[in-house]
Amino acid sequence: MHFLIYSYFFLRLQGGCQNDYIEIYDGPPKSSPLLGRICSSSHLTYTSSSNFMSVRFYSEYSSGSFRARYQSLPADQNTTLLCLPTYMYAVVDRHYLQSQGYSVGNISLADPQCTPNITSTEVIFNISYSDCGTSRQGNNETITYSNVIKVPAPGTVIKRQKDLHFHISCKMLQNTWVQVMYIADDIIDVNKTQYGRYEVSLTFYNSSTFQWPVHDFPYYVDMDQNLYLQASLHSSDQNLTVFVDTCVASPNSSDFRTLVYELSKSGCPSDSTYFLYPSPRSDIARFGFNSFSFVNRFPSVFLRCELLVCRYHDYPSRCYQGCVSRFRRNADSSHEQVNVVVGPVQLREAHAESRNIGPLGNAVS
Structure with missing residues (x-):
């Protein structure tokens, strides 16, 4: 399948071409050929060589905007x-x-x-x-x-x-x-x-031994209960490692911007209860924190974690740097980012007498 951006570009820009423009790439923007750069309204057509096309919009003014049309085309069938x-x-x-x-x-x-x-x-x-x-x-x-x-x-x-x-x-x-x-x-x-995409799962476990995954959905917990999570990379390549970079919580599984609570960022704990556990293999990462609720508003909590995949023993890569600020990241080695959403976690009702234990359904974003 190929993508075709066609018909017209309508731009409303405040600055000149040096500060306000659109770039179109034949694939991901960092490593793909630049198909075109536009800084004025025009009727142009660009076709990708794959099922991936990137449109990057630069504007130094908050009022800048653009509009374009696109469609998909079948690729070669041989x-x-x-x-x-x-x-x-x-x-x-x-x-x-x-x-x-x-x-x-x-x-x-x-x-x-x-x-x-x-x-x-x-x-x-x-x-x-x-x-x-x-x-x-x-x-x-x-x-x-x-x-x-x-x-x-x-x-x-x-x-x-x-x-x-x-x-x-x-x-x-x-x-x-x-x-x-x-x-x-x-x-x-x-x-x-x-x-x-890489296939990655994020699963709750009932203890720090990580022997029994949590099965019930949703997962009911007590306030300030210790929670244990395992991120697993599923690949036939054994020379990879996975690293938990950033985790945030939200009461809405589809909105991690309006109301969020940060547990970790750039490999650094943001929450005082956030803790990393030893991992038995390079394709597994383990961590935990204490449960909480969003004050007086929502009964459920969802987690969205950014996981990085690197080459095993590639020590300059991001996976081996641990806690760093984002602007200090080393760009000399490869790492890939995967986002995983897991939940919901809900506080147990006062009359509940036993814990719900078992695997939790995962959704990869």
Whole structure:
């Protein structure tokens, strides 16, 4: 799927082009090509190469505004790539390969031991992030997993076609898996880019031993009761670590701006009862605090936590810096941000006699 911003840009700006303008990026703004920069009303069209397009609005005046239209368009149907939590799901249309003169008999990955499922219409690969010859790289913005689907040209003694290579990449970038698929070293060039998210859960436990998760929904607690939470990253890549950066509470699961209470910020405790617990693995983070209620207004409390995912043993990364101010963050190593909402937690009624214990439903924002 591609996005198309079209028809017109209507701008109401107070400053000149140097201080008030709109930028359009072909993907996330920090690492994607700039498609255009606009500082006056105009009728322009921009098309993304993937299902991600960013529009960034700069204005030094509070009264600045803009309006634009957009629509989505179907992408190429010959190849499909999905970056799932534990593996890459890559599909190549069998009729497309045959129309280009290729046979699926010898199609393989970088590791030929990982074979595809071949149907009458498709060639399907389930590619592990930590196996099948998948390579892994990191830089100051992304964690990238790459593999290649190889289709040899026909012929045993000589060949008159180039081999066909589908290069597949999944990149963690700004809350998303960036999925890229393209054909290299051939006259046909197909690019596929999609976006997804890390799968992270946040669950209450009934004690600091973290043996029994809380099952009831909502979770009823006493005032000033010790609460224990575990954040878990679900990925086949064992070389990742998760860090709890910021947690805020709200009486409304869909509004974390109007009325909020800050438990931690930038890895630093904001609430006097907030506490970190040792973790048995790098893909788990544990913390706790004492329960409270919003004064005279709401019975329920929801938590929204910002979790960071980094490469394991990447000590310059944000996950290993601990409590720091945001302006001091080191940008030299990769880390990715995931937001999780959990709740509600409600104070137990005075007549309740027993605690409700069990897993809590999670919602990833």
